[in-house]
Amino acid sequence: MDMFRGETPEDIAASTDVPPWHRRGKDRVLEGRKKILELFAAEKAGRPYLHKLKVGPEGGELQTTNCTVSVPRGAVTMETEITCQVINPNDVTISLEVGEMLVSDIIELGPPGTTFHQPVTVQMHCNSKSSDGATEAAVWVTEDGIHWTKLKTTEESEGKFSVVMDHFSIFAVISQPKQDQFTVPIEGFKLTSSTQPAVQISFPEQAVNTETQVTVQVQEVPKRAVKDIKAKDQSFQNLVGTSPIVNVETVSTSEVQFRKPITVRVPHPQHYMDIQHEGPTKLRVMSCEEGTEDWVDVTDIISMSRVTEEFVEFEVTHFTRWIVIVLTDIYDDPEELDPIPLHLCRWLQHSAVQFILLQRENNTNECLIECTPASNAEERRAELMNELYTGPLPTDEVCIFEGQKVEARLLGNVSIAPSCTQQHITFHSRKRNRLQLQVEAHDGSDGNGTVVFFALPRVNVQKGTNKNVKIRNVRKKLEKLGHPTDDLLPEKLCELPIRVPSGTKKTSKEAHDSAAFVDVGKYFYFVKDNVTTDWEDLAFHLGLPNPDIRNIAGRNRDDKSRCMDMLQEWKKKKGDAATIEVLMEALSEAGLQSVVDELKKYPQKVAYYGLSSPAKGLEETSPRKDRCRVS
Template identity: 55%
Template sequence: MSYEKGTEDWIDETENSNPRESDEVVEFEVSHCTRWIVIIVTDDFDDPKEFGPIPLKLCRWLQNRDVQFILLQREVNTNEFVIECALEEDAKSKHEELLQKGYQGPVPTGSVKLFEGQRVEISLLGNVSMAPFSPKPQITFHSQRSNLLHMQVMALEAKGQPGLDGKGNTSFFASPRVEVPREKEQHVRAAVALKGNEAVSEFPKPKLLCQLPIHVPYKTPKVSSEPGADASKGVEKYFYYVKEEVSTDWGDLAFHLGFKWADTANIAGRNRDDKSRCMDMLWEWKKREGDAATIEVLMEALSEAELQSVVDGLKNKYPDIVASEEQGEKE
């Protein structure tokens, strides 16, 4: 079937394509290059039917891709990592592009196979951990778009060994492509129990694809010399609350913080939801502005973006903001 761009009407091209079928292949002719082939399959879970060798091979060929994983960290901030799942033929160039942007780290993994729409879970092993505000460690692979994830990683303090760097492995797991409904799983387990079989029926489990080493230098928390000073006084302490409250309006806030359209488009493309995009944008703003990124500037931008309710919520949740404002008025 085909359709003209800008319309929603599909036209059956079967007779025009002169299909020729044999036991081994199906041949057909097209008048222009095609980008997508869509196969619609109805699967009856309770009464499975044989799919057939030709469409099965075609599905596997269309959906299966050789990919490599890239994991690099920023030179200026070793706690900030970027993970990318790239097609095998693009991995080298994408790796070099990130190196030119100020990242460093190991070479890409060896090639593994993924299907279109495959969900990949990321797990850290060793005395390293995802930062609490980091986005969910998960990538959904699509060959026609960027599969990029930005993470904040920290070294865990080893008991009895303070100051030890964080070292370990980043593991990539392919989640099962078939999800068993919970009620179906419970039904099967109950049936196995009734038969007196000790072995519980096996359901699809995540598959380990590959691993990359990870090294996060341990950073001693900075303690201010001023009496009673708060070591977490930076504007980043307010980021979690802001991203939870702003959510879908993060683009308006980004505009008033000085981001251009291309910047917001890049942030939107590398994150899976609005809350992750908002958090990513806030950290980008902090990196750009440095010490000039203050809570006062952030609240002013929130007000200009017509998000005064978030400003009021910040003042209610963090009394130190109000105290700082009052102190500034007195001075």
């Protein structure tokens, strides 16, 4: 192997030299090296590697480290290429509730919308271990990256979960508190939670007039949650303890009417949390409807049928979420109880994290940001330093939610290169949360600035369950819905310093990319946000051939990404001929004159659209030590 001594794996993969003992299989060796180069290229570009397999009427199986797709005989009538790639979690929105977390890679199977004559089996691989059996995992599916549907899932072995589908889409495995399902007969029934036996739901005879499917889910509340929220908010000082959160639902496409009250039993808060308290106390029952965060005190409108030292029983006429809290019984003005369970839920969802910001030693324009659990931050930073990165110590601890999106903004004499189409990172405690950026200094001088991290408004999207509804039809109904929290403001979490020396050397590819955005490229952010669904018309008038347009559509999952990709492809192909004048003419021909008018009216404002600039009021923000808090 002297011929490869001193070379990197990438150098070896790029070589066309083949050892004498492999000459007969030269083509096979070179083809293997080509695939390795594709992996290196995908990693550098931040693109997922695309696994491919051609299957015919006889069927086939696509195996990757993330999933296995089994296509049975007769599923397709002609040779069909199927694909599999891992999606960056930053590219989708998963609305997670208390106790839920992403435990797999997010997989896109394609081509999107591919349908089959026979159901195919998708087996997802993940890291989902529950030592006490209190959690379980299920496969979720989405077509638009926002609205998810929980599928009927089979656990084939530890860490492998299968679903049966008739078309391809985007899949992920989500861990959640275990959900028990029971069939309630007309004769009556008592349901007991498998994870918390003190939780029982009792149906008297004739409470239902037909067999009814009911699910019970228990979310444990640790004693330290009560201690923490009392320490942070003086208004919660009267709180003594709580029961677990109990969620009961009927599995039905229509509302189930109960003919008699149902009895719910939960452990008494003081017994559950092993709390000794002297002095008078009072019990309150709080409820919260599915899909909301609005907790309401329902003690006075339900019947508290039995209270002992060990449990509390109350009667209800419909199902929802409940928690029982115990408070010191004081005779002041009635306290507001609604925030107590809300803060408990947020405590259960948040994680203490730290942000790591590092730059390549030999190229400080290349910036890496990671959001990692605080318990692992120092170790993770040391690992990256060994990979020839350098940078400041991690931030102080801050608290964010599972699935929280965090935006990175640059202030000072530095900015994010316009070629970077993404400036946010999504936190999942079981995944590596990474954002790679190209940064640059202004005006040829040394760049000194700050990377400020903002928690973006949470998006609450109600999830569906699979009731034999074609998901692609559901998508059509939902695609017209707007973002429900556009007007909410981001919240500052923390910040880190960054420096980009003016003499930083760029690689030839980076220099080419940067040069390509000196003129027309700085308008691409504005164009892609205002063109969106009309990007194909614009591509046509810019002269891109149909095969290129189809490729762009296939490798991106939303219209904004497709538009940006198309504009970059156009700039790459046309070079110096890709001018703002040509772009505006094509926009006009595509019926997008309003975009042209904005470009002409506010050229300076549009040129910096989407780039990192100080938000209102940020210029006066002084550095401070950020405390851990729930965003």
